[in-house]
Amino acid sequence: MPERKHIDIPFEIKEADVLSDGSFKGFGSTFGGKPDSYGDVVNQGAFSKTIKEGGRSGNGVALLWQHNAEQPIGVWNQLEETSKGLKVHGQLAMKTQLGQEAYELLKMKAIKGLSIGFDTKDFEIVESNKGKTRTRYLKEVALWEISLVTFPANTRASVTSIKEMKTERDLENYLRESGNLTKAASQYLVKLCRPALIAMRDSDDSGPTMMESILDGLKQMNIK
Secondary structure (H helix, E strand, O other): OOEEEEEEEEOOOOHHHEOOOOEEEEEEEEOOOOOOOOOEEEOOOOOHHHHHOOOHHHOOOEEEEOOEEEEEEEEEEEEEEOOOEEEEEEEEOOOOHHHHHHHHHHHOOOOOEEEEEEEEEEEEEEEEOOOOEEEEEEEEEEEEEEEEEOOOOOHHHOEOOHHHOOOHHHHHHHHHHHOOOOHHHHHHHHHHHHHHHHHHHHOOOOHHHHHHHHHHHHHHOOOO
């Protein structure tokens, strides 16, 4: 099953980047560089196929407000890969209240981030430091939305919901971020939960319920 994730990218807003008609531009993702807090790096070329196909399943790429599917605020007029990353040109719906509000916030620089929502299609994991460090290089993703967001550095946005938390990496990241645990402690708890995680991967129906049970048990151990 593809892994659904978000990646948040800060971008500087210049006066020329936000026009009076509600059009704006920025980078929805950048290539290379240091791994993010979850050990991911986006490779150049990761978006080429999804751009040609018109987003995930050919349904287009939505322009959303804060990842809320019930709050579209415009359309993406152009998506293209450059040597730097995924360059985007958006158009806000200026005749709507939300579009007008987004425009004002962009001009005031109250909104400084773009965040992409995607399904992971292909990746490569490279280990270093004698296996202690694992970096995942995203080679292909399927875009489904790009949002304007308030907090571009919000690392907790990586796992969108309990329903998508089906891998050991997902649970370890949740424990480290939400439980303020060390890496070693998180990995130990993940090891204890491994049989349940394997069962979840084998059954889409039981996955969310089982994960909720795991998290409820962790909360009783004062891991919130």
